Amino acid sequence: MHKIDLRRIDLNLLLLFEVLMQQGSVSKTAEQLGRTQSAVSHALGRLRQQLGDPLLVKVGGRMQPSPYALDLVQEVRPILRSIERVLSPREAFEPHTSDREFRLAVPDLAMGLFPRLISRIQRDAPQVVLQWETPRSQTLLDVAEGQVDAALLPESVKRPEGVAAEVIGQFEWACFMREDHPSLSAWGAASWAAWPHVVVGTGDQMRSPVGSAAQEAGLKRRIGLTVPTFGAVAPLLAHSDMIATLPTLVLADAMQSFGLTARRVPFKVPAMRHVLAWSARLTNDPACLWLRDCLGEVVVGQMGGAAKLLDHLT
Template sequence: MELASFDLNLLVALDALLAEQSVSRAAERLHIGQPAMSATLARLRSSLGDPLLVRAGRNLQMTAFAASLQEPLSEILSEVERLLHSGAAFDPETARRSFTILANDYASLILLRQLIERLENIAPSVSVRVAPVDDGLMEQLRRGLADLAIYPAEMLPTNIPFQSETLFEEDFVCVTDSANDVVGETITVEQLSSLPYLAANQGLLASLADQRLDEAHIPRNVAMVAQSFVVAPFLLPGTRMFTIIQRRLAQLLMSDAHFKILELPLPIVSVHEQMIWSPRRGADPGHTWLREQMRITAALVS
C-alpha cells in the first residue's frame, strides 16, 4: 500500500479501537457517534486487508495482525503528538491534551488524585490517564508511551537514561485493627516478628518497608500478602494482623475508627518519590507545564 493513498486520520481511530477493543467505547473516546466509528472500522479493514477486531462471545478481540500493530502505532502517534506540540505555546485553559502517567496505587491516591482535582479548575480540557507501574516502566518512557512515571528513587536502577526529580520524602508506620488488644499504643520489635503480618507488595516486588526490615534482620510472621498498599489496611479489621504502609496513606485512615496507627519501634530509612521523564519531552511546553503542576501538587501533600 502506498502511503499517499492511505488516510492517516484513520490511524487515530485504529489506536482507539485497539486500545478499547470496543466500537462504542472507541467512539466515546474520540467523541464521535458509534455509526461513524463502525464505518471507520470498515474502512480500516478494507485498507489493511485484515478484520482487526473479531467477535469472541459477546466481546471483540484483536487479530494477531492487529496485536502486532498496537505498540508501534501508539509509539508513532506519541511521536507525532510530541512533534505537533514541540513549538507551540501551551495554554492550559484552552488546551485539549491527554497525558499518561505511570504510578502505583499509593502515588495515584496521594498525589495524582489531587493533581486531577486541581486540573479540573485550571485546565478543564486536559485529561490524565494513569497506568500501572510494571517491569516495563523504563521501556514505556523510552518509547514515548508514557509522559511521566512516579516511582521511589530507591527502587530505580542506577544511571537511568532519564531526567528525574524528587517530589517528596515518605516514611512508614504500622497499622492494625483498633480492636487488636494484643497491641497497645506502641508496638515492639518482638511483636513485629511474632504478630501475624500482612505484607503489602509493590506488584511482584517486596515493599521498601520489608526490604528495610530484611536489612535490619527483623523476621516477620507473614499471614497474608496483598498486592496493593491502598487495599491492605482494609483487610485488617477483625484480625490480629498488622501491616506497614506509608505515613501519608495512614493519615487518610486516621478519621476511621477501625484503625490504630503506631510508630515503628526502629528507624526505617525514608523513601523519595521521584518524577521521571524522557529527555525528549523536556522542551515540550505542555510537558513542562505538567511537571510544574506535579511540583505544586507535591508541595500540597508534603
C-alpha cells in the first residue's frame, strides 16, 4: 500500500466511512448524512483512492467491508470521538443527562466487577455508554492520547509521558480448585507443584509474579493449560484436577456458583499493586473525574470482598 499523504485526507471522508460501516448501504448513509447517493459514492471513491483499498464492496445488495476496512474503523472511531470531545463546547458534566461514550481498558478480573460498574453508572447516568476492552500493549499510548478514558493496570507496568495514575489497591493471591480436589487432603508446596495449573495469558509485558515467587521457593509450576481470559478459569477448575493461583479478586464471586474452594499459596507471592491510569490532560475533566470515581469505587469494593475471603483461608 502506498504512503498516505495526510494533507490530502478530508476528515469528512472518515466520518462518512464510519457511517458506511454502520449502515452497510450507500443510500442509508446518504439519508443519515443528508447527502445525495452520488455524493456518497464519489466520496467513497476518493477515500478508496487515497487509502489504496476497496474498503467496501457491494455483495448481495449490501456493502461488505474489506479486512482493512474492519481494522480501520476500529482505529478511526476512537479518534473521531476524541476530536468530538476536544471541539465540543465546554460544559459542566451532568451525569443524569449525559449521553457521553467512555472507553475503559480493564482486565476481566472478576465476574461481578462490570455488572456492579454498569449498575453504578446506570443509577446516576442512564444514557452513558461504556466501551470495555482488555488492556494490550498499545493501551497506555491510547490513554496518553485520551482515546482510552481510564485503565486498570499493574503499577509495575512502565507508563509513558502524559499518563497520570494513582494506586487503587493491591491484589493478594490464593490457590483455587474444585471442592473435592485430591490435593486438599495434604495441601502444601508439594501438592501445589504436583498438580497441573491453568494460567491466564494476559499479554502483559512482565514476568508472572507467581512463577518468580515459585522459583525463589525452589518450586516449579506445572502448566497444564493457558487461557486468554480470567473468565475461562472457573468452569475449567470445576471440571478438572487443575489448580489456579490468582488474585483473590478474580474468583471470589465465582466460588459458590462453580463449586470451588481456595487455599493460601504455600509460599510467599508479593501482593501486586494496581493503579488507575488516565491521560494527564484529562486530570481535571469533570466527566473523566466522575468516571474514575465510579470505577474506583467498584474496584475497591471488589477488593474488599476478596480480602474477606483471604482472612478465612487455611
